[in-house]
Structures are given as structure tokens and as C-alpha cells.
Amino acid sequence: MALHKILRIVVLILSLIGIALLATILTGSENYISLYMNIAYAVLAIAVLFTVLFSFTQLFTHKDALKKTLISVVLFVLVIVISYFLSEGVEVTKDGVQIVSERGSKWVGTGLRTFYFLAIIAIGLMIFSGIQKLIKN
Numbered sequence: 001m002a003l004h005k006i007l008r009i010v011v012l013i014l015s016l017i018g019i020a021l022l023a024t025i026l027t028g029s030e031n032y033i034s035l036y037m038n039i040a041y042a043v044l045a046i047a048v049l050f051t052v053l054f055s056f057t058q059l060f061t062h063k064d065a066l067k068k069t070l071i072s073v074v075l076f077v078l079v080i081v082i083s084y085f086l087s088e089g090v091e092v093t094k095d096g097v098q099i100v101s102e103r104g105s106k107w108v109g110t111g112l113r114t115f116y117f118l119a120i121i122a123i124g125l126m127i128f129s130g131i132q133k134l135i136k137n
Contacts, residue, residue, distance in 0.1 A: 014043060079121075083113035 021036040059066045089106030092099045100108070 014039065079117050080110065080114050083117060084110045087113055 017039060018036070021032050021039070024032050025036060059069055084106070087106050087109030089102040089104075089109070091102045092105060
């Protein structure tokens with residue numbers, strides 16, 4: 001319970017600092033923008049750190065969740081590897097200036113194919129789940 005109180009106080013202090021800095025920026029003063037951005041980055045880093053920390057502690061305390069997570073990560077990496085090998089890399093130039101290298105083009109194609117594969121899988125699973133619910137009822 002003490003951690004909860006400390007976090008509430010920290011959040012309150014950061015909120016007040018943020019409101020004060022926002023007010024100064026809105027009045028036209030641009031001197032505090034970098035400070036405002038640094039506080040935002042710090043809050044983001046703290047939030048990400050706590051999220052990852054609590055996620056890992058929950059994973060390692062529940063062995064079934066760890067197993068499911070590892071299976072999901074392996075399947076995700078498999079989709080990325082398949083997408084990578086199906087993608088083509090073509091150098092993109094405009095007026096004799098290289099815009100995207102062959103390698104960069106291949107990674108863009110990999111990202112697009114990964115998105116398409118995952119979207120198709122998600123839609124397929126939603127349809128399968130809907131049909132399964134219809135059959136049970």
C-alpha cells in the first residue's frame with residue numbers, strides 16, 4: 001500500500017509540473033519546450049519500465065503463461081522470417097539519387113507482408129470463432 005501512495009504523489013507532482021510547463025508554452029514562451037519534452041520522455045521511460053517489469057514478473061510466476069508467450073513469440077518470428085524470404089529488395093532511385101536501398105526495400109516489403117499475414121490470420125480466427133459459437137448454440 002505504501003508503494004501505491006508514493007506513486008500517487010509522484011504522479012501528482014509530475015502532473016503539476018506538466019500543467020505549469022504547458023501553461024508557459026501556451027502563453028508563447030518557447031524556453032521550456034525542451035524541459036517539457038524531457039519530462040515526457042522520462043515519464044514514458046518509467047511507464048515502459050514498470051510495464052515490462054510487471055509483465056516479466058507475472059510471466060515467470062505463472063509457468064503456463066510463459067509457455068504460451070514463448071509459443072506466440074516463436075510463431076510471430078516465424079511469420080516474420082517467412083515474410084522476409086518472400087519479399088524482394090529493389091533499389092529505389094529518383095533523379096539519380098538513391099531513395100531506398102535494396103536492403104531497406106526488402107525490410108519494407110517484409111513489414112508489409114507480415115502485416116498482411118497477421119491480418120489474414122486475425123480475420124480467419126474471428127470467422128472461425130464466430131462459426132464455432134454458432135455451431136455450439
